[in-house]
Amino acid sequence: MMNEKIIKNSFIDECTYIYKHKSGLTIYISPKKGYTKKSAYFATNFGSINNTYVSGENCTTIPDGVAHFLEHKLFESEDGDAFTKYAATGASANAYTSFTHTAYYFTCTDNFEANLKILTDLMQTPYFTAENVAKEQGIIGQEINMYLDNPGWRVYFNMLEAMYHICPVRKDIAGSIESISQITPELLYECYNNFYNASNMVLCICGDVNPQKMAVYIETLLDRLVPGINIESKFDAEPEKVLKSYTEQKLSVSMPIFNIGFKDNDFRCNGDEFIKKNLIGKIVLDILFGRSSNFYDRLYAKGLINESFDIEYSLEKQYAHSILSGESCNPEEVYNEAFETIKYYQKSEITEHELTRQKNIAKGSFICQFNNIEEISRAIMESHFNDFNLYNSLDIYNSVTCDDINNAINKLSEEYSVLSVINPM
Amino acid sequence: MKDIETHQLKNGTYVHYISADRFKNVNFTVNITVPIKRPDVTFNTLIPAVLRQGSAKFPVTKDLNIYLDDLYGANISYGIKKRGNYQVIVINFNTISDRYAPNSKPFDKLLKLAAEILFNPLVKDNAFDNEYVNREKENLRQYIESVINDKREYAKIKLINEMFSKEDYGIFSNGYVEELDQITPENLYSYYKKLITEGLWEIFVTGPVNVEECNNFINSYFNFEKNVFNYSPADFGKYSNEIRKIEEAADVTQGKLSIGMRTNVTINSPLYFAMIVMNNLYGGSVHSKLFLNVREKMSLAYYAGSAYDAHKGFILINSGIEFSNYEIALKEILKQLDDVKSGIFTEQDIKFSKLSIINAYNSVKDSAVAMENFYSSQTLTKTFLTIEEIIDRINKVTKGDIIKAANTVIPDTVFFLKGRDV
Structure with missing residues (x-):
């Protein structure tokens, strides 16, 4: 029997059981009464940014796009394709690669245990051949081309490329046609062995299940899982300032599309501090640029932004940034207006009233994510990779002060910002 | 347990309750179905965008947004769907369940807000607010033109437009730029009044709510006089001999x-x-x-x-x-x-x-x-x-x-x- 721990929040009536497998794998089970669907996410802390690693004395850099390529290929094994196995159970399965991790998942309403076996099997049985790698180069080549035609994706990656000098977040997750042409079965096995081991992975389950019974069953599925080996991803120091403050590309679009990025150099934080830091990042954006801000009101009335305007804060262990995005007839004016707003707030202070409003928004969105079993699994996964306790969120939200927000606003500066524009041809 | 409880108001409007305790939020959604007609589509797309800007009680959009933010980040979202020979205008209001904010009664506020936005718009001399209409016309123009940005979606839309060029289904449901010039705050408002009497209205309430209280509320606001709505299924068109x-x-x-x-x-x-x-x-x-x-x-x-x-x-x-x-x-x-x-x-x-x-x-x-x-x-x-x-x-x-x-x-x-x- 695995060691069991329960984390919970009784106000929202949600909890998660945590089990530690002898291999080092952590398993989270979030019981959800009354739900028909069940979900399982099996993820490894290996994303597109983990492209350089140290093992003993050796430092290796791999071609861009390996993590994503591996994600495609892991579905195949010697006894067939995992999608075919899922088809026999009716599950809906998929996988994705982000900057920081790769996740394999399914949702189903029946045959949960059989599906869990398919998922855990596929994670433990890599099968890469010259032939199946060549076939995937064609498919992923089309995936890369699809994104080259997507202006929303291009404006975002152009922004990241301009913001970062070194951090691999500046590179496309899928790599390029050229970089994936260097991928071989041997390289995939090497990365699989380095990154798909127990202590680097997590399994998150959510749905109407009995956690104890499920834990006993899961133990029988993990027989081929290897414990962690000592591989460290290496990240070179990233300069604080941005590489370029402006970047532009022409594509066939109806009007200019922009991303305004703010590099946040103050991203290092541990445990529950992560929740706080993340909330501060979001609140700053919302107070300055959210739908009830003066900025939004003025620019919307002037026709400088439209419904497509959006704000987003991203925090990871290796980087952090904020992004304002949208369509505008004049992105430079949006940029200038954004800095007028920043300067205004740097001279004044936010009120308790504004802060309370922001905490209400955060509280609402935190609670609503528990409507969706996939979102719960993903939130738990994120909390695992960033070492925080998701259920402490509401308490931590309460601890954020006006000073926290004012300090974060004071750090915004033009030397840390980028304007990326896609202009019509 | 039954998944859904359906009531029908005297005027024909369907009200569906999906009062599941498992949901942590409440949704109030209005679907308005109308036949798809070339002169109407641009009006249909514009209506929810203008309504979303404010109302008599919230003449300033920013104040409405502040009200929503204070209500635990409540949302008003809208969209338009094509369904056979019909278009469906969907307007959704949502916030967290009362369970998580027992003192501020978010659901009650949400219902009142929905009634305010739908039935007490900012109107003067039988016309919508001029500024709202002008700026949403410009936004809609940008939105219609932005169809070329996503090439995957563009290919789909063009295909449908070409394939059904001789049928109503081929009409662009987002509307037409060339028709925006003819839309005024006056004719848009009279169109909305027509939408109220002639469209098929359907309401969904999901989440842990008190059905009886909610039904009383809906009866008092949504039981307006309506014409009978006759549905006719789409004609599938004609097979062609060659591709x-x-x-x-x-x-x-x-x-x-x-x-x-x-x-x-x-x-x-x-x-x-x-x-x-x-x-x-x-x-x-x-x-x-x-x-x-x-x-x-x-x-x-x-x-x-x-x-x-x-x-x-x-x-x-x-x-x-x-x-x-x-x-x-x-x-x-x-x-x-x-x-x-x-x-x-x-x-x-x-x-x-x-x-x-x-x-x-x-x-x-x-x-x-x-x-x-x-x-x-x-x-x-x-x-x-x-x-x-x-x-x-x-x-x-x-x-x-x-x-x-x-x-x-x-x-x-x-x-x-x-x-x-x-």
């Missing part, structure tokens, strides 16, 4: 291929359930013929799939390919259809497709939006089948039914968005 091929050059890296096929099997046809299975095994899943052959075997595409529109009666296929692979991809997609027509598929293929469809139907209950879609799509056609009944029908589909359904599918139009130098 019409259209190519367009654009600045793209990858070719976008869209293929439209007609079928006279629609939501009320005996072969409707067979067609759902047929589409799933032809191109609607990752074990489908299109996925396994066009993507996995021939390595031609990252995406290659089909979707079945049962309200109008057609199948739409989309794929992203190298320009030079156009002929070979098209040939393969058509060959796979011919294979299904000739019965070249196994009992296992059928079983896989049924399982995947059943899984999707069973999943509906976990999402408020999916429940709303499921039931509202049936209100129009008055079919009212439960999820269990649908699953039962799916299970009864035979290989012979699928072959029959496949043989009603006739390729009609091909649209290919290619590079400039090809």
Whole structure:
């Protein structure tokens, strides 16, 4: 029997059981009464940014796009394709690669245990051949081309490329046609062995299940899982300032599309501090640029932004940034207006009233994510990779002060910002 | 436990309660269905955008947004859907359940806000607010023109527009730039009044709510005088004798291929359930013929799939390919259809497709939006089948039914968005 721990929040009536497998794998089970669907996410802390690693004395850099390529290929094994196995159970399965991790998942309403076996099997049985790698180069080549035609994706990656000098977040997750042409079965096995081991992975389950019974069953599925080996991803120091403050590309679009990025150099934080830091990042954006801000009101009335305007804060262990995005007839004016707003707030202070409003928004969105079993699994996964306790969120939200927000606003500066524009041809 | 409780107001408006305790938020959604007509579509798209700007009580949009933010980040969202010969305007209001804010009663506030936005708009001299209308006209112009930004979506929209050019279904549901000039705050407001009396209104309330209290409230606001709404199913059009091929050059890296096929099997046809299975095994899943052959075997595409529109009666296929692979991809997609027509598929293929469809139907209950879609799509056609009944029908589909359904599918139009130098 695995060691069991329960984390919970009784106000929202949600909890998660945590089990530690002898291999080092952590398993989270979030019981959800009354739900028909069940979900399982099996993820490894290996994303597109983990492209350089140290093992003993050796430092290796791999071609861009390996993590994503591996994600495609892991579905195949010697006894067939995992999608075919899922088809026999009716599950809906998929996988994705982000900057920081790769996740394999399914949702189903029946045959949960059989599906869990398919998922855990596929994670433990890599099968890469010259032939199946060549076939995937064609498919992923089309995936890369699809994104080259997507202006929303291009404006975002152009922004990241301009913001970062070194951090691999500046590179496309899928790599390029050229970089994936260097991928071989041997390289995939090497990365699989380095990154798909127990202590680097997590399994998150959510749905109407009995956690104890499920834990006993899961133990029988993990027989081929290897414990962690000592591989460290290496990240070179990233300069604080941005590489370029402006970047532009022409594509066939109806009007200019922009991303305004703010590099946040103050991203290092541990445990529950992560929740706080993340909330501060979001609140700053919302107070300055959210739908009830003066900025939004003025620019919307002037026709400088439209419904497509959006704000987003991203925090990871290796980087952090904020992004304002949208369509505008004049992105430079949006940029200038954004800095007028920043300067205004740097001279004044936010009120308790504004802060309370922001905490209400955060509280609402935190609670609503528990409507969706996939979102719960993903939130738990994120909390695992960033070492925080998701259920402490509401308490931590309460601890954020006006000073926290004012300090974060004071750090915004033009030397840390980028304007990326896609202009019509 | 019953999934849904349906009431009908005296004026014909349907009110559905999905009062599931498992949801942590509450949704109040209004669907307004009207026939799709060329002169109306631009009005239909503009209406919810203007309503969202404010009301008599919230004449300043920013104040409305502050009110929403204070209400735990409540949202008002809107959209427009095409359903056969009809358009559905969807306006959704949502916030957290009272359970998590017992003192501020968010649901009560949300209901009052919905009534305020819908029935107390900012109106002067029988006209909407001039500033709201002008700025939303400009936003709509930008939105209509932005259709070219997403080339994948553009290819789909162009295909539909070309294939149904002689039918109402070919009308762009986002509206037309050239018609914006004729829209005024006055005629837009009179159009809204017409929408109230002539559209089919349907309300969904999901989440843990008190049905009786809510029903009293809805009765007092939504029981306005209405004309009778007569539904007529879409005509599937006419089969064509040969495939019409259209190519367009654009600045793209990858070719976008869209293929439209007609079928006279629609939501009320005996072969409707067979067609759902047929589409799933032809191109609607990752074990489908299109996925396994066009993507996995021939390595031609990252995406290659089909979707079945049962309200109008057609199948739409989309794929992203190298320009030079156009002929070979098209040939393969058509060959796979011919294979299904000739019965070249196994009992296992059928079983896989049924399982995947059943899984999707069973999943509906976990999402408020999916429940709303499921039931509202049936209100129009008055079919009212439960999820269990649908699953039962799916299970009864035979290989012979699928072959029959496949043989009603006739390729009609091909649209290919290619590079400039090809």
